[in-house]
Amino acid sequence: MPTKAGNGRHGAKRAIELHAHGGYERLLRAAQALDAIRVAVAHPCNAEALQAAIDARDEDLIVPVLVGPAARIAVVAREIGVVLDGIEVVDTEHSHAAAAAAVRLAREGKVDAIMKGSLHTDELLRAVLDRECGLRTxxxxxxxxxxxxxxxxxxxxxxxxxxxxxxxxxxxxxxxxxxxxxxxxxxxxxxxxxxxxxxxxxxxxxxxxxxxxxxxxxxxxxxxxxxxxxxxxxxxxxxxxxxxxxxxxxxxxxxxxxxxxxxxxxxxxxxxxxxxxxxxxxxxxxxxxARVPVILTSRSDSLRIRLASCALAVVLASPPRARAS
Missing domain, CATH: 3.40.718.10 (Isopropylmalate Dehydrogenase)
Incomplete structure (x- = not known):
């Protein structure tokens, strides 16, 4: 998986350690010992949401699958200077469809987790909790x-x-x-x-x-x-x-x-x-x-918080035999 120069798993650890307390260090160590997971990013149609997915990819935590209006995602990518070459994009009409498509990918076993993009939390959770097509257990x-x-x-x-x-x-x-x-x-x-x-x-x-x-x-x-x-x-x-x-x-x-x-x-x-x-x-x-972890991030979240949220999903989604002790 391509990463930015100087990043990768050791880069993730450094990002966490920028905090004076460093309380997420144990979490990052556990995630860094595991393979990156495939994550459906639902409607990453603003700079913060798309950047969060790219940051987590560049730290080798996730393989993002961008789910939403492809044209809008491409515009946002150009605005923040991100190249989407090699990243899978699932084109949908709007945010409701993006939420449903992300859940469907999880139900079909094509992704290991879902990450909230620029849609509302309740919109994503409505799809996750749908009794017929959702991810209830x-x-x-x-x-x-x-x-x-x-x-x-x-x-x-x-x-x-x-x-x-x-x-x-x-x-x-x-x-x-x-x-x-x-x-x-x-x-x-x-x-x-x-x-x-x-x-x-x-x-x-x-x-x-x-x-x-x-x-x-x-x-x-x-x-x-x-x-x-x-x-x-x-x-x-x-x-x-x-x-x-x-x-x-x-x-x-x-x-x-x-x-x-x-x-x-x-x-x-x-x-x-x-x-x-x-x-x-x-x-x-x-x-x-739910059947898979659902990562909830906010526009105001720092890189440290975004990476920690993704690391939680990595640990949860990994098979027990592959988890770090």
């Missing part, structure tokens, strides 16, 4: 942000802040299992998962505390596997050892969480944006639970 689809928070000693996964608005208990069980499975793929044999609420005790007046307790019992009974789970936990005692000590919380998770499962989309969305805008965190996002 027996598991509920959910979203996860792998956060690189400068003052936190490890990457922090937040779920679900983008897809499930008001998940019920059964939904949260799938959201939790999706998150644990992702962390297992990233090399965490038993990730520590905090089920968040406003308080750390079960309170019948706060429904999320009851659901947190039920999820923990589901873990005890083997209905959810692969992680160490505790809750309800408030945010402070989930991520700060001293806060947990002061409150007398004895827990293998408190103060050392790798994963935060939020009560609903509103709280999760506010939490991750507060970390981004007030704490200088990065947020690499991916949709879990």
């Amino acid at each position: 027996e598991r509920r689809v959910s979203h996860a942000f792998l956060m690189d928070v400068p003052k936190y000693p490890r990457p922090l996964l937040i779920t679900d802040a983008a897809v499930n608005i008001a998940p019920k208990l059964a939904d949260k069980a799938d959201i939790l299992q999706n998150a644990i499975d992702l962390m297992n793929r990233l090399g965490y044999e038993a990730p520590r998962v905090a089920i968040l609420s406003a308080v750390e005790t079960v309170n019948p007046a706060i429904g999320s505390t009851i659901e947190a307790a039920a999820l923990c019992k589901m873990v005890d009974r083997g209905q959810i596997t692969g992680g160490i789970v505790d809750g309800p936990l408030a945010f402070d005692n989930a991520v700060n050892v001293e806060a947990a000590r002061i409150k007398g919380i004895v827990s293998p998770v408190a103060g050392r969480a790798d994963v935060l499962v939020v009560p609903d989309l509103e709280s999760g969305n506010m939490l991750y944006k507060q970390l981004v805008y007030l704490a200088g965190a990065d947020a690499a996002g991916v949709v879990l639970g």
